[in-house]
Amino acid sequence: MSRTxxxxxxxxxxxALGLVATAGIxxxxxxxxxxxxxxxxxxxxxxxxxxxxxxxxxxxxxxDWFAVLWLTGxxxxxxxxxxxxxxxTPIWAGLGGLVVSxxxxxxxxxxxxxxxxxxxxxxxxxxxxxxxxxxxxLAAHRSTAVPRRLLVRSGLAAAVSQTxxxxxxxxxxxxxxx
Numbered sequence: 001m002s003r004t005x006x007x008x009x010x011x012x013x014x015x016a017l018g019l020v021a022t023a024g025i026x027x028x029x030x031x032x033x034x035x036x037x038x039x040x041x042x043x044x045x046x047x048x049x050x051x052x053x054x055x056x057x058x059x060x061x062x063x064d065w066f067a068v069l070w071l072t073g074x075x076x077x078x079x080x081x082x083x084x085x086x087x088x089t090p091i092w093a094g095l096g097g098l099v100v101s102x103x104x105x106x107x108x109x110x111x112x113x114x115x116x117x118x119x120x121x122x123x124x125x126x127x128x129x130x131x132x133x134x135x136x137x138l139a140a141h142r143s144t145a146v147p148r149r150l151l152v153r154s155g156l157a158a159a160v161s162q163t164x165x166x167x168x169x170x171x172x173x174x175x176x177x178x
Contacts, residue, residue, distance in 0.1 A: 014129045021125045037104045045104035056094020059087040117171040124164035131157045
């Protein structure tokens with residue numbers, strides 16, 4: 001077995017994490033239907049929700065910005081990979097914090113728009129696990145050319161990430177206006 005293959009997170013573990021994360025989001029939705037925050041808790045939850053959005057989306061944007069710099073030849077691939085590894089914690093903390101703070105925002109779980117937002121959250125979560133795997137595969141090419149197929153898969157993961165984060169943000173904004 002090659003050294004790179006030994007360093008990859010096993011697919012079964014990524015699948016298990018995906019199932020646990022999806023179940024956690026489903027549990028959060030169920031819990032949200034049974035939580036009745038007062039106005040002061042709702043205010044705190046709104047602030048925390050925005051703070052976690054800044055942390056999570058900000059970290060995602062930083063990683064993707066470094067990827068753009070790499071694609072334009074202004075930074076080495078190692079810079080993207082090092083940034084992605086360093087920012088995994090704030091990305092996941094932001095996403096988890098959004099789910100937990102969202103429990104207290106009185107989400108309308110019967111609204112099609114809210115259900116789309118929850119679908120985007122699940123997509124971002126599962127895509128994040130896939131992006132972690134792609135980062136590990138890219139690490140084998142720190143000093144060599146990245147195969148086109150891996151580059152395309154990485155670009156698709158970035159597109160799903162941006163679409164999911166910004167889509168959920170937009171829907172959250174629209175829901176807050178009604």
